[in-house]
Amino acid sequence: xxxxxxxxxxxxxxxxxxxxxxxxxxxxxxxxxxxxxxxxxxxxxxxxxxxxxxxxxxxxxxxxxxxxxxxxxxxxxxxxxxxxxxxxxxxxxxxxxxxxxxxxxxxxxxxxxxxxxxxxxxxxxxxxxxxxxxxxxxxxxxxxxxxxxxxxxxxxxxxxxxxxxxxxxxxxxxxxxxxxxxxxxxxxxxxxxxxxxxxxxxxxxxxxxxxxxxxxx
Amino acid sequence: xxxxxxxxxxxxxxxxxxxxxxxxxxxxxxxxxxxxxxxxxxxxxxxxxxxxxxxxxxxxxxxxxxxxxxxxxxxxxxxxxxxxxxxxxxxxxxxxxxxxxxxxxxxxxxxxxxxxxxxxxxxxxxxxxxxxxxxxxxxxxxxxxxxxxxxxxxxxxxxxxxxxxxxxxxxxxxxxxxxxxxxxxxxxxxxxxxxxxxxxxxxxxxxxxxxxxxxxxxxxxxxxxxxxxxxxxxxxxxxxxxx
Numbered sequence: 001x002x003x004x005x006x007x008x009x010x011x012x013x014x015x016x017x018x019x020x021x022x023x024x025x026x027x028x029x030x031x032x033x034x035x036x037x038x039x040x041x042x043x044x045x046x047x048x049x050x051x052x053x054x055x056x057x058x059x060x061x062x063x064x065x066x067x068x069x070x071x072x073x074x075x076x077x078x079x080x081x082x083x084x085x086x087x088x089x090x091x092x093x094x095x096x097x098x099x100x101x102x103x104x105x106x107x108x109x110x111x112x113x114x115x116x117x118x119x120x121x122x123x124x125x126x127x128x129x130x131x132x133x134x135x136x137x138x139x140x141x142x143x144x145x146x147x148x149x150x151x152x153x154x155x156x157x158x159x160x161x162x163x164x165x166x167x168x169x170x171x172x173x174x175x176x177x178x179x180x181x182x183x184x185x186x187x188x189x190x191x192x193x194x195x196x197x198x199x200x201x202x203x204x205x206x207x208x209x210x211x212x213x214x215x216x217x
Numbered sequence: 218x219x220x221x222x223x224x225x226x227x228x229x230x231x232x233x234x235x236x237x238x239x240x241x242x243x244x245x246x247x248x249x250x251x252x253x254x255x256x257x258x259x260x261x262x263x264x265x266x267x268x269x270x271x272x273x274x275x276x277x278x279x280x281x282x283x284x285x286x287x288x289x290x291x292x293x294x295x296x297x298x299x300x301x302x303x304x305x306x307x308x309x310x311x312x313x314x315x316x317x318x319x320x321x322x323x324x325x326x327x328x329x330x331x332x333x334x335x336x337x338x339x340x341x342x343x344x345x346x347x348x349x350x351x352x353x354x355x356x357x358x359x360x361x362x363x364x365x366x367x368x369x370x371x372x373x374x375x376x377x378x379x380x381x382x383x384x385x386x387x388x389x390x391x392x393x394x395x396x397x398x399x400x401x402x403x404x405x406x407x408x409x410x411x412x413x414x415x416x417x418x419x420x421x422x423x424x425x426x427x428x429x430x431x432x433x434x435x436x437x438x439x440x441x442x443x444x445x446x447x448x449x450x451x452x453x454x455x456x457x458x459x460x
Binding site: 116117120122123124125126127134135138139 | 267292293296298300306308309319323368369372
């Protein structure tokens with residue numbers, strides 16, 4: 001039976017938006033951890049580590065996120081006999097994906113610090129890790145914040161892909177509401193408005209950070 | 218035994234030979250000025266001595282330790298060999314104090330208070346005691362370079378390497394940095410400095426080395442070498458820099 005699109009549906013969309021945010025947070029956490037590791041591997045003073053880091057990035061970036069979701073959710077039960085919940089499949093897939101992109105972003109930020117800064121640290125007797133920790137990372141963080149927030153905004157919107165494996169987040173809830181009300185235009189306008197309400201403040205915040213960080217030391 | 222010994226050192230960047238069988242001994246207390254055209258290998262020689270650049274052949278020995286031996290702890294060695302660069306390379310995100318105390322605290326495990334005193338002492342030696350809380354971008358080029366010297370001095374090195382440290386400075390700022398160098402030299406520090414300041418080299422250096430095409434082309438007492446060049450290469454070089 002087709003019902004009207006009512007305030008109640010907006011409420012349900014908002015509830016579903018929680019899962020969008022939850023998945024984004026988990027993916028950002030997981031992807032951030034992987035990304036940090038990848039970025040460090042890619043600037044390591046030992047070639048095999050750099051190759052491993054680059055290999056990871058190339059493989060992950062060369063495969064669509066959708067494929068990762070399918071492989072993890074539908075493939076694992078067939079290949080390994082392990083059933084995974086949409087939550088786990090989505091979290092892992094998004095962490096793998098975000099790890100590669102954040103790794104690349106952060107590698108660029110580390111590389112943006114002049115080589116002479118590393119040298120100055122080395123010539124004072126600091127180890128590679130000490131140079132990173134005390135000299136390179138503190139300077140790179142300032143460079144990294146705007147593109148990282150930018151990626152986070154992408155990530156929020158991309159979590160809608162998780163709908164294909166039955167993960168109920170904002171977009172999936174929109175589909176379900178559409179099926180029940182047959183008001184796709186209204187529903188998706190509401191969905192879009194919610195995404196916008198989440199992302200817009202972040203972009204604004206990122207812009208402000210960029211401005212303040214440019215003048216700050 | 219000399220403090221620094223280079224035995225037939227060869228350094229190549231790809232197929233380009235930058236140091237071509239360089240041999241040299243430096244005694245403790247010597248002040249060696251290295252001159253030569255850009256590309257003659259003088260900066261590279263300094264950078265090889267503290268292990269910033271690996272060498273392909275030969276041997277570099279500092280205080281009995283072979284620098285180019287993979288088993289040598291370069292971190293330990295670099296605490297005893299300070300280097301100051303042309304572009305200062307201060308850490309822009311740290312105050313002058315933290316620039317100076319970073320290595321003593323991280324590498325030597327010094328306490329905060331003791332490290333601050335150390336920084337204050339080092340800054341006094343370069344005449345910048347009042348800048349301890351400033352940030353590098355609040356200082357002039359000459360002041361930044363003096364902080365870089367203080368940063369190196371604070372590690373209490375046995376040898377200081379200076380790589381064209383006044384080349385990026387205006388003449389009047391050059392003067393203040395050279396004055397600091399002269400004071401450090403007067404305290405008995407062993408120094409090797411790549412420089413274009415011929416007057417300074419003549420006044421302060423105990424020995425002058427002219428490098429050409431990756432080799433030590435001429436060396437001797439600064440006043441002698443500068444007054445009576447034995448090779449046409451040095452003559453040409455001096456003609457070019459002295460006018």
